Amino acid sequence: MHHARRRLSLRERVLLALAGAVTLFVSVQGMLAYLSLAEQEDDLADERVLAEARRLSAYAERGALHGPAASELLKPTETLSVWLLDGAGHARPTPLPDHLKPLADGVRRLHHAGAELHVVVMTTAQGRLYVQYDARSNESKVEQFGLYLLGLGLFCILLALAVSRWIATVVVAPIERLTQQLSNWAPDASMLTAGSDEEEKLFDAFRRVQSRFEEAIAREREFIANVRHEIRTPLTVMRTDLELLAAAETGDPTRHSRLQRAISMVDAINAALESARVLSRRQRAQSQTIDLAKCVDDAWASLGTHPGTERLRFVNAVPPATLVNADRHALLTILRNLIRNSAEHAAPAKCVVSYRGHSVEVEDDGPGIAPQDLGFVFERYYRGRLGDSPGVEPGEHGIGLAIARQVADLNNWTLKAISDGVRGARFVLHLG
Helix, strand or coil, rough: CCCCCCCCCCEEEEHHHHHHHHHHHHHHHHHHHHHHHHHHHHHHHHHHHHHHHHHHCCCCCHHHHHCHHHHHHHHCCCCCCEEECCCCCCCCCCCHHHHCCCCCCCCEEECCCHHHHEEEEEEEEEEEEEEEEECHHHHHHHHHHHHHHHHHHHHHHHHHHHHHHHHHHHHHHHHHHHHHHHHHHCCCCCCCCCCCCCHHHHHHHHHHHHHHHHHHHHHHHHHHHHHHHHHHHHHHHHHHHHHHHHHHCCCCCCHHHHHHHHHHEEEHCCCHHHHHEEEEECCCCCCCEHHHHCCCCCCCCCCCCCCHHEEEEEEEEECCCCCEEEEEHHHHHHHHHHHHHHHHHCCEEEEEEEECCCCEEEEEEEEEEECCCCHHHHCCCCCCCCCCCCCCCCCCCCCCCHHHHHHHHHHHCCEEECCCCCEEEEEEECCC
């Protein structure tokens, strides 16, 4: 029966990678040190035997290798042996070994009878000179140095294993914590096995979180679709009745104005539902040619008696019959939120809506926006200028500008805020 080979965990892979790198480094450095020392030992032995040969050659030039002093000069030591071969083929002080007979003049390295020999053959005035150095003692020291290196290397490798284990734990710990947090948020370990490593667990946790998000988005879209379907029909009936009442009301201008305002509020609710549907699906609606000045008036009228509007002096400076090609629901949503932002954040103040060079500008002369806050005004729940307003509870406001930016981005428009931080704020919507 064949068993699937267990996959190494991320911690084990990091451990093996670090330990392997250190092991390779220590091994290469130790080998280079050993080879370097062995080469230096050979060079030193060659230099020593060559120096001895030159010394004896100098004696030969003076004829000192014959006579009473010759036996002392040619006397062998524990590591150094010398032979002088005369013209008749006789060697002194002992017969010439067979392994030296074939050698020509020069420096040689031989392996004979388990020993490494360094030999110099040199022709002198009194015959051929053979100097042999037995380097076995030197070689044993080099081998001893190699054993020291091996022990030191093993110690370094064991130390590297311990340090690598600690480093692997430190490196993998944040991934394990993140995996645990994701798993706690979306617990479902049914797909994991006992051999699952950190990488598999993290990917599985991300997949489960992604699935949760997708389910939440699907539920949100379904909820918006249901709400839109259930509310739109009553709103249509309500708007029809309000139009009939407004048409029949001719005697009381105040009642007629209130009915028109109610109709505008119904339209605003319909626009909000349409914008919510579009935003939830991240799809652009079809553009159409609209009267911008009327759209601005509708946006202002839809605010009705919203808090702050009574203290805001509103001016629609868009020239009549100004036509733009845009999604009316999207533009109405942005204008409503920008004007409402002036009512909530700037009042008492004056708010002017104008149109210049394919850009709609909403400007007020209320308190300015601090420079450090300009980059956050389109974040959800930003309350920069509203922070010190009396009677406003936290959490009541702060999403209008975020919705405006989101709708603008969806339509490939550009929405930005401008303020000197002292007085007034200007929001520029470039329609492209």
